[in-house]
Amino acid sequence: RLKMMNLLHHQVTMLKSLFRHRLPQVNGRIYLHPLSQPVTVYRDEWGIPHIYAANRGDLLIAQGFVHAQDRLWQMELNRRAAKGELCALLGPLPLHTDRLARTLGFGRLAAASWKYLPEEARDDLRAYTAGVNAFLENRFPLPVEFSLVHHRPQLWDALDCLAYGRLHMWALTTGAFAELVHAELVRQLGPEKAADLSLRYPAENPDTLPGGGEVNQWWVDGLAGVWTNPFLGKGVQDGAGRGSNGWVIGPARSASGQAILCNDMHLPVGTPSLWHFQHLHSTDGFHAAGFTLPGLPHVMAGRNGHIAWGATLSFVDCEDMFLEQLHPAGDGRYRFRDGWRQGEVLEEEIVIRGRPSHTERVVVTHHGPLIHHLLRSAQPVALNSVALRPDAAMDGFRLLNTAGNWNEFVTAVAHIQAPSLNLIYADADGNIGYYVSGRVPLRQQGDGALPVPGWTGEYEWTGEIPFAEMPHALNPAQGYIVTANHRIVGDDYPYELGKMWCNGYRARRIEQLIAAQPRIAPADCRCWQMDVFSLPGTALVEALADVKPVGADGRLALNLLRQWDGYLTPNSIGGTIYAVFSYEITRLLLAPHFDAPFLEELLGKGINPFLHPTNEFSGNWTAVLRQVLADESHWLWEKQGRTAVIEEALTRAAAFCRQKLGRNPAKWQWGRLHRVTFAHAFGLVPGLRRLFSLGPYPVGGDENTVAQSGFLPDQPYDNNAVSVSSRFILDWGDPNNAQAILAPGQSGHPASSHYGDLIEPWLTGRYFKVVWEVEGVTGTLWNRKIASSIPPPSSWATGCKSILWKL
DSSP states (O other), rough: HHHHHHHHHHHHHHHHHHHHHHHOOOOOOETOOOOSOOOEEEEEEOOOEEEESSSSSHHHHHHHHHHHHHHHHHHHHHHHHHHSHHHHHHHHHHHHHHHHHEEEEHHHHHHHHHTTTTTTOOOOOOHHHHHHHHHHTOOOOHHHHHHHHTTTOOOHHHHHHHHHHHHHHHHHBOOOOOOOHHHHHHHHHHHHHHOOOOOOOOSOOSSSSSOOOOEEOOOOOOOOOOOOOOSSSTTTTTTTOOOOEEEEEOGGGBBTOOOOEEEEEEEOOSSSSSSSEEEEEEEEEEEEEEETTTTTTTOOOEEEEEEEEEEOOOOOOOOEEEEEBOOTTOSSEEETTEEEEEEEEEEEEEEETSOEEEEEEEEEEETBBBGGGGTSSSSSSEEEEEEOOOOTHHHHHHHHHOOSHHHHHHHHHHHSSSOOOOOOOOOSSSSSSEESSSOOEESSSSEEEEEEESSSSSOOOOEEEGGSSSSSEEETTTTTTEEOOOOOSOOSSSSSSSSOOOOOOHHHHHHHHHHHHBBBOOOHHHHHOOOOHHHHHHHHHHHHTTTOOOOHHHHHHHHHHHHSBBOTTOOOOOHHHHHHHHHHHHHHHHHTTSSHHHHHHHHTTTETTTTEOOOOTTTHHHHHHHHHHOOTGGGTTTTTTTHHHHHHHHHHHHHHHHOOOSSSSOOHHHHSSEEEEEOOGGGSSSSTHHHHOEEEEOOOOOTTSSSSSOTEEEEOOOSSOOOOOOEEEEESGGGGGGGGESSSSSSSOOTSSSSSSTTTHHHHHHOOOOOGGGTTTTTSSSGGGOOOOSSOOSTTTEEEEEEEEEE
């Protein structure tokens, strides 16, 4: 045993030494053949690159090169995930992920979408991939992960970028999988009882646009033609994505008298971060800073010199499941109306490292690809999704980077045909706005709540909601706009957007905070982004006001709940009881009616841990449980009675905490149970976890707090589902002091000082400054402190400067 420990220690030491020798060069001169002129890259003490180029092409070449320097392993995994090629690198473990990617056809969609892109967008992609390939062709040391799997990556192609972008579009497009859960509810319970547990939106929670669309003085010249209708010129018979917060504050409510934009995007977190923060500047007019995606050019959310923009997921229903009847011959034909239609049959070979290849037979109908073989479904079903149609959606994000006003922002949004996002806007002239992106189908019949028979022809998509009539607002009278994945408009909106909104508790809490503050400053927004007050938690405690447990453990748990202040801080004890009690009563009420796999789907578990970890039912049970607790005659109480079930859940909560956290209730703190780990792909390999993964760290909140930190229903209670992946605040009254944060760090290299240096600021609600002015970066950057909520070191000697020079 001692020999094995010594051997392991020796191997770890050697790996650490190998890590250090793989760090990228960030000082001095680097020669890259694609450049036309030199490019300067400054990196500040957080590893954030400030890239200065003479022209846009060189700027994007440098962006691709810097992404490859910091995140090449992540980029390799992402493009393989999108193209269904993970098994060729990692063996059979990710086979389901590869099968899903091949079936949905992100690689095929990338090739088909290329022809829709304007030449300017193609040039940007070519420049970006040239930068990535300049890193690979120069034979710089590769990240250590490549050595561990004995692999050298192939050169990048522009279609790799598009395939990765298509994966993101699909992951952020919602609608289909809730239909399957709803259908199974109806099958098991009947329509009446299923309606009690299905998607609902609490009446007390707000709408994004309470008065409907509100637009003051705007128009877009030439908008017709920007929004291409995918149903025109190609009839439907021919065939042809998690959560976030955002708010904008108008000048009348702002302490500075100018517009403020705040955005925190919620996604699963790991190491490295999904995001890479960059500051991009070219002499010929491109200037933007914000969150970028390694593998894609441009800034996805952030600012330029005139506007700031952010995004949250809209949860608009842009997908449908079509039940199909297949021909007995098994040749890809499927019934449509009175005849048989031939589907497109593809044989996708999935190479598996160390194993024989797997052939995935893909059948694509005019409704979309058949996916039942990847689900728990015996009935053939096709997925119809706007994200699985070729288009130029990526061009919209390119246009956002250079938009200079509301009209140009709207034009950019019009190009984003998928996914459907709530895009928020604030500009230097004091305007605030909001627009929902994406194509939303019009259905010949039905509302998209349940799978429909595809063979009848009665439920076809016949068009889309006109872009000009999508929900939007400019300078609303209330002086602010809040979007937190909640319901967008009321029942008077003339089109069907679906019913899959998040439950609205985060939105209601944000609106409470805004209403309580007459004049709002960035300091207020920083506090709000860290807010962990639980509105459903306090409502649950109120619902138990009449409960009087008999047993000692039940009384203890209820007393701790009643002493709770409603804040789910890491030190909260009552918050722990709330979370564990909610989990226990959920199982007591639902387990007698459903098998374990479906129960987890009903509570929000997705179909794939990598590509689709949650579904649209995530968070719905919170609203349902409140209704059930208030109704003593609800059918879920029938077997044991309300009082007995509640006391049993309280007793179980106390017993669990004692077993897991110790006998002393003073130690039952939420942060001891609820932790976040920044997991690496190699974190599951014995002996490598502590070299690659970071954490666990105590964290507050849950899926219903503004600072969101949810857990998967079958893996309580760590923060292993959605978390806050980024934060951004810009006040146009002081635009040079915008602030942002991400975690765990900028670098994907474990030996880098920037691998996990942003975790502590992220946990404690601090930010780095978004340096904007040229004089703040060049020359003086390294010799003076920059105002930031993160105390900088005594000097900026840790900053680096490299010159990318034409070979």
